[in-house]
Amino acid sequence: MSATPDAMPHGSEAVAIAAERRWAIIVCAIVAVLIAMMVATGVHWAAMPPSRVETIDVKSVHVQGEFVESNLGTTMARDGKVTVRLIAQQYSFVPQCIVVPAEMPVTFRGTSTDAIHGFMVGRTNANTMLIPGFVSTFTMTFRKSGEQLMPCHEYCGTGHEAMWARVQVLPPQEFLAKVRAGERLSCVPR
């Protein structure tokens, strides 16, 4: 094969066509795999109902049941389970300042009274949407103590960017010294 490329135009063209065909087959295979993945995951999720859906009557949230104002904030049950109950509304969270222990599982339960809101807590993976008519809940453990900001992360109207709360993560001993079974705790100045 000492011939110059000019001497064998046909041979190099055949090589180029073969290479292009190979790449076309590989790209088609990649596209086919991606489409198959989309179809498989789409069908899988469509076939699986959410694990639990908890609804609540928006009109009576403020006046009766779990989310009346006197029941919001942090509580510790007699069995040691810590629960935070909160409400989101245009444009604030109630309570404005939430106390939680570090290194202990904390269950958040929240709902909205008007638009769709949401929150995340600082750089932790505490993150949920709050939807009118539904109770959002998740359980997590804060690794580090300290104060975290808790902004609303769903656009909910003109006051959205001013809607946020604070979360005080206390060392477990400090939290346990403050909380008494059955009482609501928050760090909102009175």
Ligand code: CUA
């Ligand atoms: Cu509430 Cu954005």
